[in-house]
Amino acid sequence: MSSQVQPAKWERLFWPVLGTGVLLVLWYYSVRWSGTKVFPSPRDVERGLAELLRHQVLWGDIVDSLRRVAIGYGLAALIGVPLGLTLGWYPAANQVVNPTIQILRPISPIAWIPVAIIFFGVGDKAAIFLIFLGAFFPVVVAGINGVRNVPSVYRRAGRNFGLTPPQLLGRVLFPAALPQILVGLRIALGIAWLVVVAAEMIAVDSGLGFLVIDSRNSGKRYDLVVAAILLIGVIGLILDVAFRRLEKLRSVRWGFRAES
Amino acid sequence: MPQTQAAIRPAALKTKLAMDRVSMVFERDGKRTEVLNNISLDVGDGEFVCLLGPSGCGKSTLLNAMAGFLAPTGGAITVDGEVVRKPDPRRIFVFQERGVFPWLTVEGNIGFGLAKLSKGEREQRIAHYVKMVGLQGFEKAYPEELSGGMKQRVEVARALAVNPDMLLLDEPFGALDSITRLTMRGELLRIWEAERKTIIFVTHDIDEAVQLADRVVVLSARPATIQQTVNIDIAHPRDMSSPRYLELRDGIFKQIGLAHRI
Numbered sequence: 001m002s003s004q005v006q007p008a009k010w011e012r013l014f015w016p017v018l019g020t021g022v023l024l025v026l027w028y029y030s031v032r033w034s035g036t037k038v039f040p041s042p043r044d045v046e047r048g049l050a051e052l053l054r055h056q057v058l059w060g061d062i063v064d065s066l067r068r069v070a071i072g073y074g075l076a077a078l079i080g081v082p083l084g085l086t087l088g089w090y091p092a093a094n095q096v097v098n099p100t101i102q103i104l105r106p107i108s109p110i111a112w113i114p115v116a117i118i119f120f121g122v123g124d125k126a127a128i129f130l131i132f133l134g135a136f137f138p139v140v141v142a143g144i145n146g147v148r149n150v151p152s153v154y155r156r157a158g159r160n161f162g163l164t165p166p167q168l169l170g171r172v173l174f175p176a177a178l179p180q181i182l183v184g185l186r187i188a189l190g191i192a193w194l195v196v197v198a199a200e201m202i203a204v205d206s207g208l209g210f211l212v213i214d215s216r217n218s219g220k221r222y223d224l225v226v227a228a229i230l231l232i233g234v235i236g237l238i239l240d241v242a243f244r245r246l247e248k249l250r251s252v253r254w255g256f257r258a259e260s
Numbered sequence: 261m262p263q264t265q266a267a268i269r270p271a272a273l274k275t276k277l278a279m280d281r282v283s284m285v286f287e288r289d290g291k292r293t294e295v296l297n298n299i300s301l302d303v304g305d306g307e308f309v310c311l312l313g314p315s316g317c318g319k320s321t322l323l324n325a326m327a328g329f330l331a332p333t334g335g336a337i338t339v340d341g342e343v344v345r346k347p348d349p350r351r352i353f354v355f356q357e358r359g360v361f362p363w364l365t366v367e368g369n370i371g372f373g374l375a376k377l378s379k380g381e382r383e384q385r386i387a388h389y390v391k392m393v394g395l396q397g398f399e400k401a402y403p404e405e406l407s408g409g410m411k412q413r414v415e416v417a418r419a420l421a422v423n424p425d426m427l428l429l430d431e432p433f434g435a436l437d438s439i440t441r442l443t444m445r446g447e448l449l450r451i452w453e454a455e456r457k458t459i460i461f462v463t464h465d466i467d468e469a470v471q472l473a474d475r476v477v478v479l480s481a482r483p484a485t486i487q488q489t490v491n492i493d494i495a496h497p498r499d500m501s502s503p504r505y506l507e508l509r510d511g512i513f514k515q516i517g518l519a520h521r522i
Binding site: 151153154156157159160161162171172175176178250251252253254255 | 327329346347348349352353355358359361362363364372373402403404422
């Protein structure tokens with residue numbers, strides 16, 4: 001199959017560049033031929049981006065968004081991973097909380113915005129709470145499933161060597177579930193980045209989400225809106241690529257064989 | 261015929277493991293499945309016993325009960341006079357190579373049961389068993405980089421490293437190719453002769469049983485009972501074309517045929 005063949009180096013660069021180039025050209029001519037006065041062309045966006053950089057508000061917004069994600073997502077990981085491991089380890093406890101988790105899990109964090117504002121007022125805390133909510137459930141569920149899917153031979157081997165239950169959790173179940181937990185953490189990071197933008201449009205007055213909505217509200221600057229949107233995409237991609245490097249670590253690589 | 265060491269052993273050795281009328285009944289979805297029926301067997305200290313039977317006859321269940329992973333529903337299993345209630349590092353269960361921990365290196369796996377030792381002692385012990393199973397140079401390798409036979413060596417070394425009295429091996433070479441399997445049998449015998457552990461080895465391979473064991477215990481179809489016990493009175497290394505070997509093998513073959521109507 002062709003997907004098995006390693007593409008040449010120039011090919012790996014050439015096709016993505018070509019694809020992006022074609023899209024930019026399509027965008028450019030769509031704007032020109034439709035004669036729209038509202039939607040910006042690639043050139044407008046480029047100028048908008050340059051303007052943002054010049055006024056030096058951009059870095060502040062990026063840092064604010066990243067900081068909120070770091071705190072909300074960090075809390076979700078810090079609480080979610082141990083909780084998921086515990087629930088996977090004690091099926092009885094899982095039976096108690098599983099229905100609640102299953103009901104809360106499909107709710108978009110956006111729906112919680114009014115609740116968040118009641119609890120935390122308009123500000124950082126509300127946004128962080130929303131990010132936490134969005135990231136928390138995928139992490140917990142990955143932890144539960146990760147532990148559940150640990151083959152029984154590993155558990156039996158661990159018990160055979162005289163491990164106590166906490167040792168078994170730390171030395172067998174956690175490392176055995178880690179690849180699946182990493183997948184959950186990666187999905188959660190993606191969600192956190194989605195949620196921060198939405199939260200910033202409503203709950204705070206800084207960050208990339210605020211930049212998008214503010215550019216629209218203060219003078220319908222759609223060149224800035226699109227510039228901010230593209231920036232959000234690029235940063236999301238960088239976060240995902242960075243996270244994927246974790247999957248290459250040797251002690252978890254065995255869990256990702258199919259993808260390499 | 262000269263009396264060999266293997267032939268006189270079972271009687272001369274003190275009992276290591278004793279099974280007294282062990283039975284096992286599983287109940288699932290209201291259906292009763294009798295897996296083991298009234299199995300009594302004594303295994304001597306340092307003895308090499310093969311449990312032989314076809315897949316699904318209950319021999320793995322029996323081994324799991326000896327390890328303490330499963331409690332028999334009837335009868336008792338004792339080791340050194342002590343009733344087996346839970347798994348214990350003094351008797352290590354060896355799975356097929358899938359029992360190796362993929363997140364640890366060869367060293368990490370072999371040292372897994374040695375957390376209580378000091379760093380120096382642990383390293384020494386690991387080095388000793390790495391050498392014993394011939395994995396020098398692969399200490400830092402991860403299991404996914406190893407062949408099936410090498411993974412199996414890691415598992416045997418991990419088991420030996422905690423210095424158990426008994427090894428319980430569940431078709432340990434079942435997933436290996438036939439040449440590797442032969443080599444591994446030779447290695448296991450060499451290790452057994454060096455360390456003199458009591459070994460209980462489950463297999464469905466008649467040749468494997470006759471090549472390895474002091475005694476072959478032939479199990480019947482489910483519910484498993486002991487069909488026959490055969491002393492293999494041939495000294496190691498065994499000549500697989502000798503008349504006595506063939507005689508014993510054919511005898512067991514016939515027993516299996518009777519037991520399972522093949």
